[in-house]
Amino acid sequence: MKLPEKFTDEMNAFFEAYDVPEEGFWASFDEPSEKGIRISRSKVADIEGRRQILADTACGEDPVNWCDGGYYSDSDKPGKSPYYHAGAVYPQEPSAMLPAVILDARPGDIVLDMCAAPGGKATRIGEDLKGQGVLFANEINFKRSKALLRNIERAGIPNAVILNETPENIASVLPGFFDKIIIDAPCSGEGMMRRDDQAVRSYLKFGPETVIPIQKDILEAAAVLLKNKGDIVYSTCTFCIDEDEKQIVSFLERHPDFRVVEHELPEGVSASPVLKGAMRIWPHLARGDGHFCVHLRRDADEEALTKEFVPAVPRKKEDLLTEFLSDILKNDRIDYFCGSAVKKGQSLVIPAVDDRILYGLKVVKNGIFLGETESKGNRKIFSPSNSFPLLLDRNMIRDDSFISFDSDDIMLSKYLKGETVESVPGIKAQGYVVIGVAGYPLGLGKISGGMIKNLYPAAWRME
Numbered sequence: 001m002k003l004p005e006k007f008t009d010e011m012n013a014f015f016e017a018y019d020v021p022e023e024g025f026w027a028s029f030d031e032p033s034e035k036g037i038r039i040s041r042s043k044v045a046d047i048e049g050r051r052q053i054l055a056d057t058a059c060g061e062d063p064v065n066w067c068d069g070g071y072y073s074d075s076d077k078p079g080k081s082p083y084y085h086a087g088a089v090y091p092q093e094p095s096a097m098l099p100a101v102i103l104d105a106r107p108g109d110i111v112l113d114m115c116a117a118p119g120g121k122a123t124r125i126g127e128d129l130k131g132q133g134v135l136f137a138n139e140i141n142f143k144r145s146k147a148l149l150r151n152i153e154r155a156g157i158p159n160a161v162i163l164n165e166t167p168e169n170i171a172s173v174l175p176g177f178f179d180k181i182i183i184d185a186p187c188s189g190e191g192m193m194r195r196d197d198q199a200v201r202s203y204l205k206f207g208p209e210t211v212i213p214i215q216k217d218i219l220e221a222a223a224v225l226l227k228n229k230g231d232i233v234y235s236t237c238t239f240c241i242d243e244d245e246k247q248i249v250s251f252l253e254r255h256p257d258f259r260v261v262e263h264e265l266p267e268g269v270s271a272s273p274v275l276k277g278a279m280r281i282w283p284h285l286a287r288g289d290g291h292f293c294v295h296l297r298r299d300a301d302e303e304a305l306t307k308e309f310v311p312a313v314p315r316k317k318e319d320l321l322t323e324f325l326s327d328i329l330k331n332d333r334i335d336y337f338c339g340s341a342v343k344k345g346q347s348l349v350i351p352a353v354d355d356r357i358l359y360g361l362k363v364v365k366n367g368i369f370l371g372e373t374e375s376k377g378n379r380k381i382f383s384p385s386n387s388f389p390l391l392l393d394r395n396m397i398r399d400d401s402f403i404s405f406d407s408d409d410i411m412l413s414k415y416l417k418g419e420t421v422e423s424v425p426g427i428k429a430q431g432y433v434v435i436g437v438a439g440y441p442l443g444l445g446k447i448s449g450g451m452i453k454n455l456y457p458a459a460w461r462m463e
Contacts, residue, residue, distance in 0.1 A: 001029045004203055007190055011239060018273035024284035033195030034287050036094040037078045038120070039069045040155060042127045043088045043393070043440055052438060053088060056407040057081050064287075066266040067097035069127075072287060082407050082437035085416060085462070087154040087390050092120040095191070095281045095288030099182055099235040100124035102263060102279075102295050107132035109179040112225060114167055114218060117144035119151030121182055126157035134352050136178070138163040138170060145364050150460075152365075153387040159352045162364040167221035173360045180231045181222045185215045187236035187243050191290025194283065208240045215243060219251050223258075228300045231261070235293040244292040245274035257300040320373055320382035321348055327431045328401040329392075337370065346372045348382075386457050389434045389441040397441065400428040403452075404436040412437055416462040421445070421452045 015022040037059060039050050054061055054071060057078040064070030072094060078084060079091040100121040105111050105128040113122040116137035126135050137152060137160055139145040145164040152160050163170065188208045192199040215236075222232050236243055252258055260277035268286035272278035278294040321341055325334045340350045352367035368391065371384040394402065403424055405412035411421045415435050427433060430448050434441045435456075443460075445452035 001194065003029060003193065004200065006207065007193075007203065014239070014241065020270075020273055020282070021285065025282070028283040029194045031194065031283075033289055034094050035073050035075075036064055036092055036097070037071055037073050038067065038090045038092050038097060038124065039071065040088050040090070040123075040127060041069050042130070042156065043086070053083050056438070057083060057089065064094045064097055065268050067094070067101050067124075070094060070097045080462070082405075082412055082416060082442065083440065085154070085460070086437050086440040086442035087156050088437075088440045090120060090123055090151070090155070093195070093289055095286075095291035096120055096184075096237070097124070098269065098279070098281065098291060099184060099233050099293050100128075102293055103180055103182050103231065103233040105129055105133075105135075105180055109133045110136070110177065112136045112138065112170070112178045112181045112222075114138055114170075114181060114183045114222060115140070115185060116162075117141065117148040119148045119155075121184055122148065122160075123151060123155040123157065125182065126152070126155055126160060129157075129159060131158055133159065133179075135160045136163060136170075137161070138165055138167075140164070140166055149364055154390055156390040156392075158350070158368050158391055161352050161358070161366050164362045164364050167218045170361065171221040171224040174357070175224050176227055178225050178230060179227055181226055181233075183218055183222060183232065183234045185218055185234060185236050185243075186211050187215070187238040188240055189237055190239045191237040191283070195289060208238075208242050212243055212247065215247055216250070219247070220254075223251075223255055223298075226298055228298055230298050232258075232296040232298075233293065234296065235291065237289060237291055239280075239290050239292075241274055244280075244294075245272055245278055248275060248278065248294050248296070251296075255298075258296045258298050261295040261297050263295065320380060321370060324371070324382050324384055324432065328398060328434055329396055330398055333396045341370060346374060348372065384432070384444060386444055386455060386460070389436075389444055392434065392441045394436070394439045394441070397434050400426060401432065402434050402436060402441070403427060403445075404439050407437050413462070415443065415445070415452075415454060415456060418454050418456055418458060418461045420454055423447055423450050423452055 044050055058075040059071055059073040062072040078089050083089045105125045107130045110133055111125055116122045117139040122137040137148055139148045142164050149162050188203050188211055189199040262277040270280045272280050281288045281291040283290055322338050325337055341348045348370040350368040369385045371382055373380050373382050415421050433445050433447050435443045435445055444455040
């Protein structure tokens with residue numbers, strides 16, 4: 001592989017200056033990049049469920065050392081499988097799994113993923129929160145924020161706020177608001193060169209000198225946004241020390257109230273030779289692309305200026321919503337959704353936070369979108385959100401309202417392609433039903449006369 005001369009000079013100088021084995025590094029750029037998947041611990045609760053998915057998606061049981069739920073894969077099947085549509089798996093490069101693990105979000109935390117698209121780290125954080133606290137997932141590019149939205153919805157994360165904002169504007173609205181912040185910073189992408197030809201072209205056009213000021217600004221915004229005793233995990237997919245260790249050293253000099261948190265290193269993750277406590281993944285020393293990660297904690301004597309968290313307040317129940325939920329959910333599961341719903345215009349939602357704290361921010365989604373009411377003639381109808389079933393697990397759904405197909409069933413393939421499918425024995429004669437794969441819900445249908453009208457959105461369908 002032909003690499004940029006500037007990059008090779010930079011790395012030769014690095015290996016000469018620091019005690020890192022060089023043998024095998026250059027050859028690694030001519031080797032195939034490792035592929036991986038992450039199995040959702042929220043949706044797949046046991047080891048047998050994992051094994052079934054790994055077998056059905058042609059992945060071996062080859063775990064990623066630094067990520068529970070992460071597995072290596074030689075198959076392109078996971079991202080094209082029904083399990084992906086159900087949010088049970090997420091294709092992710094193995095090294096990219098590390099930062100969210102290091103962040104270690106806990107239920108009740110208020111977390112910001114500053115540069116979240118396409119959503120690999122955000123969906124892992126959503127699993128860690130277990131529905132408690134709030135995940136703010138931000139993406140400055142509007143088109144990419146839509147891809148982030150889809151992945152958050154697919155993962156079934158109920159307590160997420162998705163923003164399309166600049167870090168500086170978030171900092172102006174929510175100072176001192178977050179317990180934890182993860183920054184997968186824009187970078188020169190040196191670590192991605194072997195798996196993406198575009199990374200080389202991008203490096204030649206937008207090298208380290210372009211992204212270093214952006215990284216600095218993002219870190220400064222994060223310092224404003226973080227609470228005292230809060231945590232920042234900063235990561236890149238580049239080898240450049242100016243973007244990695246030196247960027248952090250500069251930040252620590254400007255912010256003496258922060259320190260590096262050291263971690264026990266799993267096999268394959270190396271200690272940085274430049275900054276104590278920082279971590280690197282080298283492609284010739286581990287099974288993953290080049291990556292840098294560091295964990296920072298604020299230990300200030302005084303609290304930063306903070307904006308108080310305000311939970312959303314439920315309002316009047318909607319009869320149409322109750323009717324829909326009664327059609328598919330067990331009785332003991334209906335009250336949560338009905339009792340928490342808020343009407344916004346014609347939409348029914350369960351906000352993750354009160355809208356008032358988001359004033360001044362571009363919000364793509366706040367919490368759960370249940371659906372919307374609309375008038376047809378002299379009556380009102382409720383149109384449910386197609387993302388709603390992805391919030392559910394099998395135990396919430398009525399037995400006569402759930403049709404689960406095997407992953408290789410032709411009926412499931414027809415459903416995911418938008419075609420009409422036949423009902424099965426034991427299912428009610430009419431009304432809404434949830435379609436799933438191997439027990440994992442993935443979409444809605446409406447049954448009548450033994451046939452199921454397909455409600456799976458065109459934009460989500462399998463080709």
